[in-house]
Amino acid sequence: xxxxxxxxxxxxxxxxxxxxxxxxxxxxxxxxxxxxxxxxxxxxxxxxxxxxxxxxxxxxxxxxxxxxxxxxxxxxxxxxxxxxxxxxxxxxxxxxxxxxxxxxxxxxxxxxxxxxxxxxxxxxxxxxxxxxxxxxxxxxxxxxxxxxxxxxxxxxxxxxxxxxxxxxxxxxxxxxxxxxxxxxxxxxxxxxxxxxxxxxxxxxxxxxxxxxxxxx
Numbered sequence: 001x002x003x004x005x006x007x008x009x010x011x012x013x014x015x016x017x018x019x020x021x022x023x024x025x026x027x028x029x030x031x032x033x034x035x036x037x038x039x040x041x042x043x044x045x046x047x048x049x050x051x052x053x054x055x056x057x058x059x060x061x062x063x064x065x066x067x068x069x070x071x072x073x074x075x076x077x078x079x080x081x082x083x084x085x086x087x088x089x090x091x092x093x094x095x096x097x098x099x100x101x102x103x104x105x106x107x108x109x110x111x112x113x114x115x116x117x118x119x120x121x122x123x124x125x126x127x128x129x130x131x132x133x134x135x136x137x138x139x140x141x142x143x144x145x146x147x148x149x150x151x152x153x154x155x156x157x158x159x160x161x162x163x164x165x166x167x168x169x170x171x172x173x174x175x176x177x178x179x180x181x182x183x184x185x186x187x188x189x190x191x192x193x194x195x196x197x198x199x200x201x202x203x204x205x206x207x208x209x210x211x212x213x214x215x216x
Contacts, residue, residue, distance in 0.1 A: 001135065001140060001141065001143075003132065004042070004143070004145045005132075005178075005181055006061065006145060006147045006148070006176065006178050007176060008055075008057045008058040008060075008147055010028055010030045010175040011026065011031055013025045017216050018089065018090065018091050019088055019090055019091075020084075020088070021081050021087070022084075022088065025057055026057060027057050027061065031175065032060070032064075034176035035060065035176060037176070037199050038064075038065055039068060043068040047065075047066075047143050048143050049139060049144050049145070050065055050066040050073050050074065050145045050146075051074045051135065051144065052073050052074070052076065052079065052146070052148075053077075053079040054077055058147045058149065059073060059147075076131050078127040078128055078130055079152055080148075081148075081149040081150075082118070082121070082152070083117075083118040084115050085115035085117035086115065086116045086118070125156070128155060132156060136183040136189075150173045150216075153177075154168055157194065160181065160189045160191055171194075171195075177196060178199070179195065180193035180196070
């Protein structure tokens, strides 16, 4: 199986650095444009199935990708975003002021944190891995697109590379980035491409200071 693991397009809360989690936040104009660019890039690719997190920002990205292929988007709850619990809907600054100690844990050792009324990184990694393992069995020899979220994709990459959740901040994942992963019986999952955004920005933008917060 070849899996194109794609982060959804930009939302206004990405730009404002607000914790989104499992709240519904639609794609903004830039996010829609990003998704259309990916759809155009993949319109002639032999795609057999398109999966998505059930959250609207991912579903809309997936729908635009699936439409040229005449495919229906299949929702996969295991790909949904991290439940930040009490932090959802708050900006980084608000969280820093309300939960200063926990915020420092998030920045330095996020794998140690379980969000109040929410999840831990291990929870997300386990359900996401269950999902992609199932897809590798169900779609043997197929090309599959799966649209998900920053945290989910970072944790899947960490798991494949054997980093564990402690490598969370070592992986960058921009909006509408494409990650290419292959699976075979001999080697398991292998990463062929990571955080590819060449389709939505010129090469010079990769060195721009404006990209410093793009991973959010």
